[in-house]
Amino acid sequence: MTNRTFTMLKPDSVEKGNVGAILEKINASGFRIVAMKLTQMTRRDAEAFYAIHNERPFFGELVNYMTRGPVVAAILEKDNAVEDFRALIGATNPAEAAEGTIRKLYASSIGENAVHGSDSDENAAIEGAFHFSSREQF
Numbered sequence: 001m002t003n004r005t006f007t008m009l010k011p012d013s014v015e016k017g018n019v020g021a022i023l024e025k026i027n028a029s030g031f032r033i034v035a036m037k038l039t040q041m042t043r044r045d046a047e048a049f050y051a052i053h054n055e056r057p058f059f060g061e062l063v064n065y066m067t068r069g070p071v072v073a074a075i076l077e078k079d080n081a082v083e084d085f086r087a088l089i090g091a092t093n094p095a096e097a098a099e100g101t102i103r104k105l106y107a108s109s110i111g112e113n114a115v116h117g118s119d120s121d122e123n124a125a126i127e128g129a130f131h132f133s134s135r136e137q138f
């Protein structure tokens with residue numbers, strides 16, 4: 001599904017009360033919400049979700065961070081969704097993120113960077129299915 005992407009508003013966004021402001025920006029940028037829920041990942045979930053990074057030095061911290069509280073998981077729809085959403089969130093490191101991007105506005109560090117965005121159509125489909133059954137997608 002080339003017009004969909006998957007996002008999580010990460011635990012720091014929920015803790016800081018930034019969920020409303022971030023969703024506002026997502027809506028204003030033309031994304032339609034296909035599925036959404038507040039959910040908490042187990043360590044097993046986070047290790048599987050980020051399996052591609054399991055050899056990286058930050059993996060343990062990443063799993064701690066992503067499991068310490070709930071996230072808002074969502075599937076979003078728009079033409080060119082994956083690329084446009086990556087542009088909206090900005091670079092992984094907020095210090096390098098463009099002005100006005102979600103990470104520039106709301107991330108505190110390269111680790112605690114407020115939001116996830118899928119990096120390919122293939123991963124968007126895998127990640128969406130990780131969190132949502134077909135009955136939860138509208």
Ligand code: UDP
Pocket residue numbers: 053058062091092110111112113115116117119
């Ligand atoms: N991350 C980190 N340190 C790094 C790189 C990444 O803690 O040096 C974390 C950060 O939360 C990031 C996630 O691991 O969002 C996944 O990394 P990736 O390179 O896939 O960045 P993204 O696709 O999220 O921009």
Ligand code: MG
Pocket residue numbers: 119
């Ligand atoms: Mg990534």
